[in-house]
Amino acid sequence: MKKEIIYEIKALYRDDFRITGYRFGHGEPSVCIVGGLRGNEYQQIYVCSRLIKKLKKLEEKGRIEKGKEILVIPCANPYSVNTKKRFWTIDNTDINRMFPGYSLGETTQRIANGIFEKVKDYQYGIQFASFYMPGNFVPQVRMMKTGAENIELAKKFGLPYVVLHNPRPFDTTTLNYNWQIWETDAFSIYTTSTGGIDKNSAKQALDAILNFMAKQGTIDYRGYEGYVSRVVESQNFIDVRTSHAGFFEQCAKAGEKVDEGQILAIISDPYTAEIKQEIKAPVSGIVAFAHNETLAYQNTAVYKLIPEEDEL
C-alpha cells in the first residue's frame, strides 16, 4: 500500500487541504474507487476505509494481480467533513458539480481537476454516491445512460439492483458522467445510508466491490457471490408523495417488499397529533427509497417503489 497526496491546497488558518489516495499493486490503472465528495458522506468514507483495510491484507498476501493497480480515495473533501458542512466551506459549491474541472479556475474547479487528472485513466471507476434527499436506499449500482454504459459489467457487483437513469443537465458535471465520457466504465454505488454508518450495508458494498474486482481479474479473491442483479430504469420507479406536510413516521424500510394498499408512512399534525395522511403503496413492489427525517414537506416523494411487474 502506498499512501499519497492526490491534491492539496495551502490554507491560511487551517491545516492544508489534502486529498489522500491509497494505491495497491503496480501496473496498468485498473480500478479507481472514490468515496465522499461531500462533507456529509460518512458512510461513503467508511466503506472506503474497510476496502483499504481489506486491500492492504490482500496485497500483503500477493493477491493483487500482477500488472494491475487499484487507487482508493476515501474522501475528496475533508475540510467540509471536519466542519460538518455538505458543500465547499467558503462558497458552498459542490465538487461533484465541477468535473472534469479546470486547473486555472475557481477552487472547487481546481480540486475537481486535481482529482480527475489522477483518476481518468482507470479502466473502471466506482464512486460511492449520495442522494440530495434525506433517506435510505436499497443497495444499487446506478448508471447514467450516456450511450457508454455497460449493464453486463454493472451486474458483476452482485448488488440487488442495477438502476439506469437519463442524465439531467447538472449530471454532466459529475464525476460519474465525465468518467464515462473519458471512456472509463463508471458506476455509482448507493448503499443504504449517507450521514450515518450502516455496517451491514457497508459490508455488502465492500463484498460487491471485491467481487467485481475479482471477476475483472484485478484481485485474487473468492467471496460472497451476491445477488443476480435486476436491471431497472429509474423512470419506472413509482414516486409516492405526501399530500400534506407534518411529522413523518416511517412504516416501511428500504429494501422491504410491500403490497398494494399497505401503509408506508403516516403524516401527523405536529400540534394536535391528528393523522393528516396515511401514505399507502399505490402498487405492490420493493421500496427503493424511503425518506427518514422527522419532518416531511408537502408533495415530497417520500418513497420510491420498484413495481412488482418490473421485478419479474
Added chain:
Amino acid sequence: MVDKIEIVASAELPVDEELEIFKHRFMPDNVTPAKLEDDKKRIAIVTGIHGDELEGQYVCYELARRIREKKENLAGIVDIYPAMNPFGIDNITRGIPAFDLDMNRLFPGNSNGDMNEYIAAEIMKDMEGTTLCLDIHASNIFLTEAPQIRINEEHKDILVPIALKSNVDLVWVHGASTVLESTFAYSLNSRGINTLVVEMGVGMRITKEYGDQMVDGIFSLMSELGIWKEKCMPSKEPVLSNDEQGQDVYYLNAEVSGIFMKEKTHGMMVEEGELIGIVVDPLMGNVLSEVKAPGKGWLFTIREYPVVDEGSLVGRILKI
C-alpha cells in the same frame, strides 16, 4: 390602475406556515390581461432566486413607486416578483435552505415533482404570456459587478438588441453550457419568452445608484414595448462583448489562500501589469501574492469578500 398583490404558488409547510410566492401586478383599468398579452405588453421583473442577492429588492420597490407616481402612463402589464426564494431571503442563504438546492438549477420545474420543483413549475406557468422578463441577480456575496446583462450565445440574436437598450454598462454574450439549461432564464428563453439576466452590485447589500440605473433601464424597455407611454431613453450605451469563445475576458484567480485587499474598484480602466490587489497573511504580516492585470482593459468585477482560497476569483477584466 389595477395595483394588486397575487399569490403565484404556495405549499403547506410542516409547522403552522404556508410557503407563498408573491407578485405585484400593475395594469391599466378596463383592459383584459389577455388583450394586453396579445398586444405583447407584459413585462416581468423577477428577483430573489438567490436569497442573499438583494440588489433587486430596491429595483422592485422603486419601480412600483415610480409607476404609481405617473400611473397615467401605464399602457401594459407590469408584474414584479420580488422574492422567488423567500426561505433564502429570510435565512441569508443563496440556495433554498433545508434542501441546500440552488433554485436556479431547478427550472422548468415539475408540476408533479417535489415542493421546490412544483413551485418552479408554477412560476413558469405564471410567466406564460410575458413579453419580456428581467431576472435580476447581484453576483454573489464574494464579487461586486458593474451593471451588466449576460446572454447565452444560443439566444443572442433576439436578446442582444433588447439588452443594448436596457441602460447597463456591459452586455456579455457567453458560451453555452449544459449546466445552465436548468436556469430560470434559459428555461424561459427556450420557450420563446425573452429573458435578460441582470448582474449588478454585490450580495447582501443594496447599491442604490445601480438600482436607479436599472429602473431607468426598465422604463426605457417599457417605453420601447409600449407598456409605458412616456418616452424614456437609456442614458448609457453598453459595451457589447461577444465572448462566446471565452477570449474577451481575463479571469483573475488568487494564486494562494489568504486575505485579499483590493487596490482598484470595479468600473476602472487598468493597464497591463497594474496592481489590482494583494493577498496577505495577517498571521505572519506578509504579502503572499500580488494580483496584476494580465493586459489592458476594463475591470468590471472585483472581489469584495476578503477571504480567498487558492483559485478564488478576485476580478474580471474585459480586454480592450
